[in-house]
Amino acid sequence: MKKLALVLIIFSGLKSLEAGAQTFQPTGDSIITRELDEIVVTATRNERQMGAIPMPVSLIPKSQIKTMGSLRLNDVLTEQTGLVVVPQVNAQGNGIQLQGFNPDYTLILLNGEPIIGRYTGSLELSRIAVGNIKQIEIVKGPSSSLYGSDALAGVINIITDRPSGKTGNVSARYGTNQTMDLSADVGFTNDKLGVYLFANRYSTDGYDLSPENFGKTVSPFSNETFSARFDYRISPKTDLGISGRYFNENQKFNFEVLSGSELVRTSGTGSTHDYNFNPVLTHRWSNNLKTIARFYTTHYTTDTGLSLESDGSLYYTDDFTQTFTRPEINAEYFINDRNIITVGAGFTSESVRTSRYGDETLRKQHTDYGFFQYEWIPISKLTVIAGGRYDHNSVYGSQFSPKLSSQLEINDRVTLKGSMGVGFKSPDFRQLYFNFTNSAAGGYSVLGTEVIANKLAELESQGQIAAYLFDPSTLGKLQAERSVAFNFGGTFLLDKVTVNTNAFYNTVDNLIETQAVAITTNGQNIFSYRNIQRAFTSGLETNVSYPLGKGLSLSAGYQLLYAMDKDVLKDIRDGNVFYRDNETLVTKRLKASEYYGLYNRSRHTGNIKLFYKNERHGWDASLRFIYRGKYGIGDIRGSIQGEVVPPSDVNNNAVLDVHDNFISGYGLVNLSLGKTFFDNIRIQVGVDNLFDHTEPIFIPNLPGRILYGSLAYSFFKNQSKR
């Protein structure tokens, strides 16, 4: 969901480090053994059968997305075991929490290339329409050995449709909040050429969870997505694929913002554009050797302007432009069926220009990298994959990220898999160059580590520093955040029941945390960043699927998660952390068992889904129950529609413990029913959030009950069931 009523804050790091777990995706309409044969590309950067991948991988096929009636990427991901879609601290956008990590720790790829344009580390998932998605692949555990920075928690790769025969579809959906979605796609292929075009328009009136306050929780917006793909067979051994995407979104806001001590009304507009261009040249030198040359360039820009309603004067502006360009070449070499080598190299060039860094200067960084991977299958029941990647970055230096994984098929019913790997996340532009004073939220400032020394000297000479809270000379250069991760699990076939389970342990060092550095003479805090925290996330994810027969299949997923700050845990064990009952004002010593862990993580999350498909009569249906257990929120000090978000910690120890206030656990029930007529007309109706659960302040990205109906028409009958 999108741009909720304001007040941005810039705290990342541990407070927001988020989690998830792993397994196969239980699909409703296919049994697991069939799923094991599905081809996935993300885990090894080569096309491999899912059942042969020795790490936790799951796949969401198009058919499931259609049955769920999803429109945007966040709709799909929020229903997957081990993925928690969380509102961001600034309430702007949805991020994905995977294995207990914040959204900035999961790399989100579109056909293998990163989507840019993150806001305070979080990528707005609703930017991605799902109408042209072939499948979504999710790899849990660090994948920096193949993908470099940001793949610390995992990778989500969105694979879009490719040209395949003659296709032509149009669809329209209308629902609550005047939400209208129009999609069309057309494609054809011949011996040499394939073309696939997709267009989507989405518009909504937004929604208002606190009607008593000025403005809407989500302001009205509309967006358009166009994507195109051309496949051309240059020769029997050489293929060229070219894909591109253009996205444009516009939104109208009404905000109440704090100016001095008064709330003033503002209105304005925001716009976001992104586009990318991605040619890929594949050449098969022999049956054993294939090389792929890829080029990717993408551009993201967003602008916001707010004016005072009283006199129309400009109150606040914000602009942000980011570019990312990457050429890469890689090769896959089959020494024989039991020994496969993949190598690759490339470089990325990134730039950011934004008002948030104070001066609209173009900031650049580039990374050179190389990676290798060796797949070894000594016996048919055993697969071992060893790999690593070396990155050298112009700002934060070099990183080596190795990974080792293996899978052993014990018998027809039991397969075990285990992996260990290193992940990293580089300091981002914001942590280096931020030079931002938030006039819309009181006037505090955030300064990146590369600019703070000069800026403090300037303020000091102007006599604006009242006091230092932290010695700024010790801030130093930011290091990349690093993790070591262990995943161990397996697949068990018990009669008709399939159980997938994975236990994970991630230990993270050098987490970058916000640090208050100084107070200005007018009482505002100045923040910067430093490497400080050590944390771990650990848990167990399990998915069970059971085909009930007659087209019905039942699945259930559950994740248990512990995500904790190691330093806090040590302090508690040493007896140095206390809590004060805020009614009786009696202080007690906190026990380790009373520590709940990091903010915004639920210990328990899960889902139960029932899918139905009757091919013969064209019916499909689903009933999904999605649960998120209780969790705490940190001292984000943001406000939603003018209402301050109260932090969970109420007992004076700055630690989330069992005596604090929690946001209660909640379950959502979603229903859908579809019917296909004449093989080419499909009608679907559905309800999301059947029981109309809302939490205006704490979960502003959760709209109330959504009713919808849709109609789809296929011009070519054989494509209608795709």
Add this chain to the structure above:
Amino acid sequence: MSILRSVLFLLTIVVSLSLVSCSDDDEPSLPVAAETVENLEADPATGFDPNTGQPIGTTGKFKLFSFETGDVVANTDSATTKWDIGFRGTTIMVNGGTSGPGAAQAQIVNGLFDEITEAPETGFVSDNKPTYAIPTGSGNGWYNASAGPPPTIITPIAGRVIIIKTATGRYAKVEILSYYKDAPASPTGNEPARYYKFRYVYQPNDTRSFN
């Protein structure tokens, strides 16, 4: 200005003459009691500037307090040893060093108020402006200040106990309980601030023991 004093509870420790060191005149010590002070006005604001949101009406003066009398001391006595500790906003001074003519020093100990049965022998420091024996700044001394946009919420950190060597060389331990008027359970930062609630134990005799 009214200071409510209430006896929270009497420590039920039986005084053992052999354990408690005697005062100079060899009189047996009586058990010391924990006292609670509420709504001590530490230079509160009378209002807010509508343009800047900054508090107005503050005097810049510390509210002085004596552990021996358990009551506030007039600012006219600031150059005497009649007071031990002074409060102004989040800043707490003690009567010594750069703050006053007394011998008062302080240090912060991490622990449970009731478990601290004896003042440390060493580790006391004097006020030395611009630094104070009780450090100022979020997380440094007795309080945390919320980050982010105003209003800032001041929360006394659980487990931080201030140990004071008084102006006349006796010992006291202090736990700050609230910074807001009438000690609301969940302050939002909008309540009248600079109203201290704290409890203390004062040892009138020449011993470091708080029993």
